[in-house]
Amino acid sequence: MTTKAQDSEVAKPMITRNLKQHPTQSTQAGFTIIESLMALIVASILLIALAPVIVLSVGVRVQAKRVERSAEAASSYIDGVRSGSIPPPPQTVGTAPTSSAGATSVLESAAAPPGGSLTCTTPTSNPNYPYCTAPAPATASIYCVNLDETAGCQVGSANDLVVQGFRTAGNADRGYRLGVRVYRANGFRESGTLEKEATQSAALGSLGDSKIPLLQTTTDIAPSGRFENDLSSWQERLP
Numbered sequence: 217m218t219t220k221a222q223d224s225e226v227a228k229p230m231i232t233r234n235l236k237q238h239p240t241q242s243t244q245a246g247f248t249i250i251e252s253l254m255a256l257i258v259a260s261i262l263l264i265a266l267a268p269v270i271v272l273s274v275g276v277r278v279q280a281k282r283v284e285r286s287a288e289a290a291s292s293y294i295d296g297v298r299s300g301s302i303p304p305p306p307q308t309v310g311t312a313p314t315s316s317a318g319a320t321s322v323l324e325s326a327a328a329p330p331g332g333s334l335t336c337t338t339p340t341s342n343p344n345y346p347y348c349t350a351p352a353p354a355t356a357s358i359y360c361v362n363l364d365e366t367a368g369c370q371v372g373s374a375n376d377l378v379v380q381g382f383r384t385a386g387n388a389d390r391g392y393r394l395g396v397r398v399y400r401a402n403g404f405r406e407s408g409t410l411e412k413e414a415t416q417s418a419a420l421g422s423l424g425d426s427k428i429p430l431l432q433t434t435t436d437i438a439p440s441g442r443f444e445n446d447l448s449s450w451q452e453r454l455p
Contacts, residue, residue: 286377286398286430289361293379294435297394304388304437305357305381306344309395312386323395323434324412326382329356331427332407334378336360337368348378351404357381360401369401376401377430383437390446391439397429 296302310321335350336358344353348360348369360369361377369376380397403410403426411428439446 283430289377289379290396290398290431293359305383306353307357307382308385309382310384321384326395328410328412329358329380330409331404334369334371334404371402371405373401389441390443392437394437395434398431399429400426403427
């Protein structure tokens with residue numbers, strides 16, 4: 217038999233041995249404040265370097281979408297004029313064809329519309345309906361393509377598009393050459409004549425100058441009505 221004193225002596229080494237097997241100090245080390253700050257600085261520098269690329273990419277996408285919509289607007293306008301649902305534009309260029317000479321015109325010389333006003337909620341009583349009343353249809357032939365929730369086109373809209381139509385002079389029923397320019401509605405916000413020499417490019421990646429047309433094109437409109445099968449009407453409008 218063993219005494220309590222002997223049992224106590226045997227237990228002491230075992231307790232000491234178990235304590236030595238579990239160190240109290242951790243071997244894992246964390247980031248210091250300086251290291252964390254350095255990581256934040258490096259990340260900030262990378263973000264600043266990427267910012268111009270991100271802005272350029274967004275600009276290209278916005279402008280490309282805008283040019284795409286302008287092409288659709290021009291195509292819809294031309295189809296409307298061809299079908300007769302949209303009357304020929306009041307603005308004419310050059311001289312009318314005669315029996316001995318074709319029409320003379322330089323569509324590129326057609327005056328660009330003036331800015332400073334845009335009124336496109338016109339009543340059907342307007343003799344030039346559905347062309348906008350301001351700028352004056354006789355000098356601008358402005359047609360509204362509404363692409364936002366507000367009826368008509370407003371100078372404060374970033375989505376609405378404005379089509380300028382103009383044609384060779386003479387009887388429209390005998391056929392004519394149609395010119396089309398597409399502008400942004402907010403290009404009419406400031407006074408002064410809009411541009412006509414160049415078009416905006418999506419490749420530049422910028423939102424573009426609102427006074428420069430998004431698209432310019434020309435097409436031929438065939439004789440209609442009683443002149444539809446008149447060969448001379450086709451010949452007279454040729455140069």
